[in-house]
Amino acid sequence: MIVYVTATAILWALSGVLAVGLGLLLAAASLSSRLSVRLLGGSAVTLTRGVPTSLLVVAGGIVAIRLPPSGWVPNLFPGTPGDLRMVAAAVTVALAVGSTGHFAVIFQAAHAALGRYRIEQTTVLGLAPLQRTALLAREAALIALPPTGARLVHHLHNTAFAALFPVADLFGWIQEQASATFEVTRYALLGAGAYVGLSGLVWAGCKALELRLAVRPARPPSRLPAAPPNLSPTPSNLSPTPSTRP
C-alpha cells in the first residue's frame, strides 16, 4: 500500500506543481497589456475549466498508450512498469491541465482583491519590477492560499483518474484489491482513511503557510528610494489627529 500512496503523492506533486505554474502563467497572461495575449489567456482558462479532468485523462492516456516508449522520459512513478511511463507522464500532464484554469482564476481573483489603489501604490513607491512583484505576490498569496488549498485537495482526489490506465495509484490499488478479495468495505475504508489523511496533510500545509505569511509581515525592500522631505515620517505627520481643514 505504501508504494501506491507514494505513487499518488508523486502524481499529485508533479501535476500540482505543473498546474500551479501554468495557472500563474495564464493569470499573468490575463493581465497583459496586449489584447492578443489577454484573449489567448482567457480562452485557455475557459477551455481548461470547461472540459472535465476525466475526459482530459482519457484523451491523454489514449494518445500516450499508442506511442512507443521513449527513453528520454524518466520513470518517476513507483509501481508503474517502465514501458508505461509515457502513459503515466501523459496522465500527469492531463491532471495538471485539468486544474490549470481553476488555479488561474484563483490567482486572478487574488490579484484583483488587492485593489487598484494598492497596486498603484507600489508603482508610486518606485520599486524595481522584481521587488514590486514580490511584494504584491506575497500579499496576494494570503488571499489565494485558502482556495488554492481547497483546489489542491480536489486535485489530489482527481489523481484517482489515473486508475483508468495501468498507472500505479492508490485508487487503482483499492480497486484491484477489492476485486481480487471481494472485501470491498475493508479496502474502501483503508483507501478512504489514506485519502482523508493525505487531504488533511495538504490542508494543514496550506494553513501553516497561510499562518506563516500572516504572522510575519512582508519585509520592506532593502533599498527604498529616498522619500521627499515633506513626506518623511515625523511624529507630527504620523499623528492620527484628523485634519481641521474644511
Next chain:
Amino acid sequence: MIVNLLLGIPGERPGGLLLSILTAAGSGALAVVLGTVYATVCVQAPRLSLGLQAALAVLRGVPLLLLVFVLAQGTGLPLPAAGFLALLLYSLCHVGEALRSFLAAYPAVLREQARVLGLGTGREWLQLRLPWTFRRSLDALATHWISLLKDTGALIVVGIGELTTVAKVLSEQASISDWKLILASAALLYLATTVVLVQTLEFIKARYSLGGAEST
C-alpha cells in the same frame, strides 16, 4: 457518433450527454433539498448535529471516484442508482456546508424585523430566512453545480454510460483518425454545456441579486 455522444450507445440509453445532465441536475437539486434540511438541523441544534457535521467533513475528504466504486461494488444497487447516490452524497457534502454557513450568518436585524412585523418562526423561515440564505449562497451553489456537471465523468470508473464513458468506448473502437474527432467532440459538448449553464446561472444571479437589493 454525435447521436451516441448525445444520447448514449444503443441498448444503453439514456446515456452520453443526456445522462450526464440528468444525473447532475437530479443529484444537484436533491442535494439542495437535503442540504437545506441539514443546514436547518445544524443551526437549530448545533450540539446534536456535531456528529453529522463531522461525518460530512470526513466524506468531503474522500474522492468521488472512491464513493462511486464503493456504492457500485459494495451495495446491491443497480449501477446507475449507485452512481446517482454517490453524486448526491458528494454534492450534499459541499452544498450542505455552504447552506449551513449562510443560514448561520442570517443577520439578527432581519430577525428583529420579522418579530416587529409579527411573523411566526415558521413564516419567518419560509419568507425571510431561507430566501435570504439561497440568495447569498447562489455564488457557491453555482460554482458547485458547474463542477458537478463535469464531475459526472467520475461515473466512468464503474462503466456507467455518461458522456466520458461513451467517448472512451467509441474512441477505443475507432481508427486513429476518428478517436481524435470523438474526444474533441466530447470536449466541445462539455464546453458548450458548461458555457450554457454558466450563462443561465449568471442570469439567475443577476435577477436574484436585484430582488435581494430590493428586499433587504
